[in-house]
Amino acid sequence: MRDQEPSPRDAERRLSTKEAAELLGVKPETVYAYVSRGQLSSRRVTGGRGSTFDAREVDALARRNRRDAAGSSPSGGELSVRTRITLIESDRYYYRGVDAVDLATRHSYEEVAEWLWTGRMRPGTTFTAPAASVAVARRAVDTLPEHAAPTDLLRVATIAAATADPLRYDLSEDAVLGTARTLIPTLVAALPPAGHDRRDEGPLAHRLWTRLSPRKDPDEASLRALDTALALLVDHDLAASTLAVRVAASARAHAYAAVSAGLGVIEGPLHGAASGLAHRLLVDVLDQGDAAPVIADELRAGRRIPGLGHRLYPGEDPRARALFALLERIPRAEPALLAARDIVETTARHAPLHANVDLALAVLTTSCGMPPTAGETIFAVARTAGWIAHALEEYGERPLRMRPSGLYAGPKPPQPLPE
Structure with missing residues (x-):
């Protein structure tokens, strides 16, 4: 099945930590780990607690994660790395x-x-x-x-x-x-x-x-x-x-x-x-x-x-x-x-x-x-x-x-x- 491209509405909106975690299939704390590794950028909520995330970045990271998971060995779980x-x-x-x-x-x-x-x-x-x-x-x-x-x-x-x-x-x-x-x-x-x-x-x-x-x-x-x-x-x-x-x-x-x-x-x-x-x-x-x-x-x-x-x-x-x-x-x-x-x-x-x-x-x-x-x-x-x-x-x-x-x-x- 093909990955869906983000809609114009998705490109304009930002996601909460919970929404980003659900899209990525991870726990909320893992979302912040992605931020610390430079894989996602975040923006503090104005006048409140928490952060928001660019829907396009989250979608792109989710697709990369799915591709990486598909590239791993189904038998031994070995790491696969694309190389030329x-x-x-x-x-x-x-x-x-x-x-x-x-x-x-x-x-x-x-x-x-x-x-x-x-x-x-x-x-x-x-x-x-x-x-x-x-x-x-x-x-x-x-x-x-x-x-x-x-x-x-x-x-x-x-x-x-x-x-x-x-x-x-x-x-x-x-x-x-x-x-x-x-x-x-x-x-x-x-x-x-x-x-x-x-x-x-x-x-x-x-x-x-x-x-x-x-x-x-x-x-x-x-x-x-x-x-x-x-x-x-x-x-x-x-x-x-x-x-x-x-x-x-x-x-x-x-x-x-x-x-x-x-x-x-x-x-x-x-x-x-x-x-x-x-x-x-x-x-x-x-x-x-x-x-x-x-x-x-x-x-x-x-x-x-x-x-x-x-x-x-x-x-x-x-x-x-x-x-x-x-x-x-x-x-x-x-x-x-x-x-x-x-x-x-x-x-x-x-x-x-x-x-x-x-x-x-x-x-x-x-x-x-x-x-x-x-x-x-x-x-x-x-x-x-x-x-x-x-x-x-x-x-x-x-x-x-x-x-x-x-x-x-x-x-x-x-x-x-x-x-």
């Missing part, structure tokens, strides 16, 4: 309607990021970090203990870079894009070197290599694999970290704060840190020379086998497939590729799960001499571009819309004061 950024379907995924694997294998990480942000391709684009931003980020990162995790370093670098940007509260599209193009290279520049001099110019993947691998002169195939991994991981719809970014952006937090929210979420072993678990599993298989005893030990300990399966891909993870294809061109990656295949085949005897991108990242990091945490760093740097894209999109929506209502399940009030 990434689509995942039929074991493939798309950035703004274009096959993401094709984009990642034909364009650099920076070019894919620009496409995600603007819908325009800028061939040859590179990101440059301002000297002042890099200096303050490095000073902040250098104060952390040696055992600090990659996300610790990146969070601190993000906050430090924010303090060096007096225009961070400007949420206009041009300003946020400017932040994105300088924040990502600043994060890479702030990371400590991996045993040799840092590289601070050229493609971002080349700069990141010097922070992750002790091998001073990487071959072109390895650098291409790293660059493609970054591009493949730019975005993946509303993953947990991306949802956190959109919540922050909905509250009109600036871009640095929104990225910091995303970095806080990816530390979980079920998200950004999953590649580190796959790396350690792969190293164990390489050491043992056989996946069977390693898989048996994992299952005996009640642990899930990392690097296998993905809830959004019943078949093969397209990101893993694309990255494995590139790794096959790197001779020194062959042992890790064989170990990964052994893991998949051994597990498939009882659970037919395909390799996901975490296992492919593990092959990349182990074969390039990188530490187990390298995959998490790659993931975080790559996904920062996607977080910025989602923050930009959320800034164009009504503020504070990412505010679900809690379903209270505690003691029924009023309860006596505790003694």
Whole structure:
């Protein structure tokens, strides 16, 4: 049934709190909550108590609420958010309607990021970090203990870079894009070197290599694999970290704060840190020379086998497939590729799960001499571009819309004061 448009009479009249609550299907106090969130405007009744509300605003909010309710999942009540950024379907995924694997294998990480942000391709684009931003980020990162995790370093670098940007509260599209193009290279520049001099110019993947691998002169195939991994991981719809970014952006937090929210979420072993678990599993298989005893030990300990399966891909993870294809061109990656295949085949005897991108990242990091945490760093740097894209999109929506209502399940009030 179509929503009815307000009549001319409705457009001219104002509603009482009770009338507004009835039209919205909420309690009167919720109407005032809408006012405090900026979703409704109110006007005090002249010479009396209470407020009145514009009938058109109330009607528009009621229609939005009905659309939002219709968009939620009927099975699990999951939040659904309209987005034009990434689509995942039929074991493939798309950035703004274009096959993401094709984009990642034909364009650099920076070019894919620009496409995600603007819908325009800028061939040859590179990101440059301002000297002042890099200096303050490095000073902040250098104060952390040696055992600090990659996300610790990146969070601190993000906050430090924010303090060096007096225009961070400007949420206009041009300003946020400017932040994105300088924040990502600043994060890479702030990371400590991996045993040799840092590289601070050229493609971002080349700069990141010097922070992750002790091998001073990487071959072109390895650098291409790293660059493609970054591009493949730019975005993946509303993953947990991306949802956190959109919540922050909905509250009109600036871009640095929104990225910091995303970095806080990816530390979980079920998200950004999953590649580190796959790396350690792969190293164990390489050491043992056989996946069977390693898989048996994992299952005996009640642990899930990392690097296998993905809830959004019943078949093969397209990101893993694309990255494995590139790794096959790197001779020194062959042992890790064989170990990964052994893991998949051994597990498939009882659970037919395909390799996901975490296992492919593990092959990349182990074969390039990188530490187990390298995959998490790659993931975080790559996904920062996607977080910025989602923050930009959320800034164009009504503020504070990412505010679900809690379903209270505690003691029924009023309860006596505790003694």
